[in-house]
Amino acid sequence: TQLLEQSPQFLSIQEGENLTVYCNSSSVFSSLQWYRQEPGEGPVLLVTVVTGGEVKKLKRLTFQFGDARKDSSLHITAAQPGDTGLYLCAGVLPSSGGSYIPTFGRGTSLIVHP
Amino acid sequence: EAGVAQSPRYKIIEKRQSVAFWCNPISGHATLYWYQQILGQGPKLLIQFQNNGVVDDSQLPKDRFSAERLKGVDSTLKIQPAKLEDSAVYLCASSWGPNSGNTIYFGEGSWLTVV
Numbered sequence A: 001t002q003l004l005e006q007s008p009q010f011l012s013i014q015e016g017e018n019l020t021v022y023c024n025s026s027s028v029f030s031s032l033q034w035y036r037q038e039p040g041e042g043p044v045l046l047v048t049v050v051t052g053g054e055v056k057k058l059k060r061l062t063f064q065f066g067d068a069r070k071d072s073s074l075h076i077t078a079a080q081p082g083d084t085g086l087y088l089c090a091g092v093l094p095s096s097g098g099s100y101i102p103t104f105g106r107g108t109s110l111i112v113h114p
Numbered sequence B: 001e002a003g004v005a006q007s008p009r010y011k012i013i014e015k016r017q018s019v020a021f022w023c024n025p026i027s028g029h030a031t032l033y034w035y036q037q038i039l040g041q042g043p044k045l046l047i048q049f050q051n052n053g054v055v056d057d058s059q060l061p062k063d064r065f066s067a068e069r070l071k072g073v074d075s076t077l078k079i080q081p082a083k084l085e086d087s088a089v090y091l092c093a094s095s096w097g098p099n100s101g102n103t104i105y106f107g108e109g110s111w112l113t114v115v
Helices: none
Strands: A005-007 A010-014 A019-024 A031-037 A044-049 A055-058 A061-065 A071-076 A085-092 A108-113 B005-007 B010-013 B019-024 B031-037 B044-050 B053-056 B065-068 B075-079 B088-095 B110-114
Touching: A005 A085, A010 A019, A019 A085, A019 A108, A031 A071, A044 A055, A044 A061, A071 A085, B005 B088, B010 B019, B019 B088, B019 B110, B031 B075, B044 B065, B044 B075, B075 B088
Parallel strands: A010 A108, B010 B110
Antiparallel strands: A005 A019, A019 A071, A031 A044, A031 A085, A055 A061, A061 A071, A085 A108, B005 B019, B019 B075, B031 B044, B031 B088, B044 B053, B065 B075, B088 B110
16 A cells, blocks of 8 residues: 555646646655656655645746645646656655655656657 | 765666665765665665664565665665566665755666566
């Protein structure tokens, strides 16, 4: 059973379209991160959200943490081919104590066609 | 600033053989992680080190996997004997410390195929 469920699993869209990726769980997280992973590379951190209801923007990317800190969404406006990649969410449970161990979802594979 | 270095980049071995992966974290980073990423899935933590001590190895299959970070810098991950289901990318990552304010940086990964 996955701690974090991401949807959709795959997304293929045309350049200029908008999209939203979801990350859901029944667990409460102390923080949640979004990463992008390109083929043949390791994941690269995009953002960390900590407060319930928090919204962060990174150029055309908007990240939201749910009020209850159980879910998050990533919205991309006017997608570009350079946005192609695997988008991973990772949550840190409060029970982690002194260790900081992000647990990853399966990811959403995004392809943006020119 | 140099990133997390991993080697070898690619490895193909037969089942029941052994393999070792090496990781050199970013200079000064005290926390080091090894993750396993199977195709189509997200990374799964195998082991976390803080300096040369193990913080969490609860998901490391200890009957065949071992990892060490003897001097608190470089780390090696060994698999012996390998199984077909060990085919995956092995990602090493590091951060300044174990707190949420510290960004985790990943290496490019070591791609293992077991045939």
